[in-house]
Amino acid sequence: MSISENTAPPRTALVTGAGRGIGLGVTRALLEAGWQVAALDLEFGAEAESIAAAQQVTCDVSDEGSVAWAFDTLAGFLEGGLGLLVNNAGVADPASGPVETLSLDGWNRWIGTNLTGAFLMVRSAVPYLRDGQGAIVNITSTRAAMSEPETEAYAASKGGLTAFTHALAVSLGPDIRVNAVAPGWIATGDRSALRDQDHAQHPAGRVGRPEDIAEAVLYLAGAGFTTGQVITVDGGMTRKMIYAE
Structure with a gap:
């Protein structure tokens, strides 16, 4: 099967976990770039006023x-x-406690939202993505490749x-491209609370912003020859060797 090189996907996007944090930043950037956006989240608070132009739908992606x-x-x-x-919805806190005391319900909380939720969204979206020759961007994490203690479920x-990203890319191509963005430390709250050393430890000189992830998502939305890839957006931290002094 081949696809037309002159066919442009529709400028319609669906973003999960869109009510706050990275998802909010991605939704805002898409709207500013002229996309029509449907925003999904468990709830929409005052922050979501900045994405009032999106169609907001309450949804538990794990259900x-x-x-x-x-x-x-x-x-x-x-x-x-x-x-x-854009599969962004997830349990953001990576700390699950000692693995020997981690309950199955606790384990399933991370797996159900972060992974099963992406599967359920993809399964339902594929017919529409195929019609539009669209793209999927999964928001994963640098913690897929490196860890702090007691973060097994999140990792x-x-x-x-x-x-899941590279498996989908092979299965769904060429009609649908599938990529991922792996954020590092992205501060979604009050940046004034960050310390100088928090910024300085990054080779890029600062802690990340949701806008940094949004830029990568927008790139992947239009990168027609890119599929099955993970773009790491972490200010260079996964390339920095750190030894205790």
């Missing part, structure tokens, strides 16, 4: 019925196909999402 309901709700939005799916979920 099969909730995802099905969201896609039914977005039937009109998806009618012309989908240009971009496993993001490692799984990284592998």
